[in-house]
Amino acid sequence: MAGLPSAITVYEVGPRDGLQNEAEPVPTAVKAELVRRLLAAGLPVVEATSFVHPRWVPQLADAGELLDTLAGDLGDAARDLPVLVPNERGLDRALERGCRHVAVFGSATETFAQRNLNRSWDQQFAMFAPVVERALAAGADVRAYVSMCFGDPWEGDVDPDRVVETGQRLLAMGATQLSLGDTIGVGTAGQVGDLVRRFVAAGTPVDRLALHFHDTYGQALANVLAGLLAGVTTYDASAGGLGGCPYAESATGNLATEDLLWFCRGLGIDTGVDLDAVVAASAWLADARGRPSPSAVVRALTG
Template sequence: MSTPELGLPMVVPAPAPALPARVRIHEVGARDGLQNEKATVPTEIKAAFIRRLAEAGLTTIEATSFVHPKWVPQLSDAEQLFPLIDDLSVDLPVLVPNERGLDRALLFGARRVAVFASATESFAKANLNRTVDEALAMFEPVVARAKAEGVHVRGYLSMCFGDPWEGPVPVPQVARVCRALLDMGCDELSLGDTIGVATPGHVLALLTALTEARVPTEVLGVHFHDTYGQALANTLAALQYGVTTVDASAGGLGGCPYAKSATGNLATEDLVWMLQGLGVDTGVDLGRLVATSVWMAAHLGRPSPSRTVRALSHQEQ
């Protein structure tokens, strides 16, 4: 629906049953999105991007990654970036791969960190050059030290639904690694559909299995890729189950290197449009968010893949 004289589309809220009143969006565009860019985005642009996201109402903005520059050169400026944004009154989680990364993050005052695990042996080997259990052993002292410092720890779990080498991932396999991350002290878990193959029934099956494995739903977030156009449907299934944290990327930044033609992360704007229509509060100003993604798209030299950004900004397809 739109207002003809203004040309401004409006969402007409029509609440659906069994949904949370509010959803916390864990914005990953500045880290997960920009780390996939072929060209390195200038530090000042990254800082301005994060500030704009905060001004749009996002309260959790994953800022960067304290990894060795050799592995993720696009985020090699973490030490330069963090002082430019640490005055913001929002949560600014950072990814840390090991104790050295944690040392660097703590030195710059990070109060929220994340470790990145895998549910499958193939991806653990490809991404971390370790088995699943070896990776968990590496993370254990990182999590313990972070918790001793009073720092909030998120555990990312990739390949929760499908793996490009192993195919469908058994639900009990995912539950085991989730339980291990919680047992070592992670405060929150993010379930990643890294290659975008999940469907709503699979999402519900995994969430049910996690409940049976004594993984509380309130510590879970979901992280869907839209490779097959299922990200919003999968998100809705998770929300109906009781999940209240959703990862998303402004403008749909980011992609998956393991799936051809992957459209990348769920766009924050598409998520907010859906949630507004369902009467679910996010605290996000959609107009400001769209303007931010249009601004960043101009810096990246291409239009945003987000359907909502394109519809509201009239970007060229």
């Protein structure tokens, strides 16, 4: 197809976003092995965990233990695994372990900001500002997520201009990349292209944008295609299609890494990732969890 990039970056979020919504916490040793397998498959970025308070996301209560385990396996390279930091305390814990890549998680809507961050939409920026400033001063880069970019389970359709304003405020703080999330999976290809064009028209370089899709309505890969045609070359995905959001019950699984890799292979787009190795990692994790993988490609290649 004309107008597509020759290569993209797959930003693996499975160990963090994929496992945060599990009914029961996954053992630290299993998480560490998953990270190792995904790195060995050639994924260039693997987001490891989140330094969120255990009361809010008990599935990630072992964040420090996990990074310590990975440091023993990977040495200094473990410091390059991104981690989510919801606030300054989370940043403190990440910097104590020498993390070089951190992320903050904002909201495009008022209601989700209140439910997820216990802040108003406007107040969230005051919370993030010192996190970003201190992270940059410590030599770390900062990724910013924007959730509810296309629809919100409480507010309905989301004004794309509000999404652009949210993202630009986070970039102005010093975030190096902005991941636009369809948290509940209601976005369509037309909306995706429109939102990317609005960001570009507002002065945001397209190479600063990433896209994060959920497959609730089966639209994730169509939305990827719209993003590719709009010039976006970084896509979040979760091995095996795991994930959701503990504060948005209608958020189902993330776009499966394997489905994205298969899709890109068919389009002749290079990812640098070994599809078979990712499938094997997801099949191994499915066995460890005692449940089949949600990924269509995993089921097809292992069935």
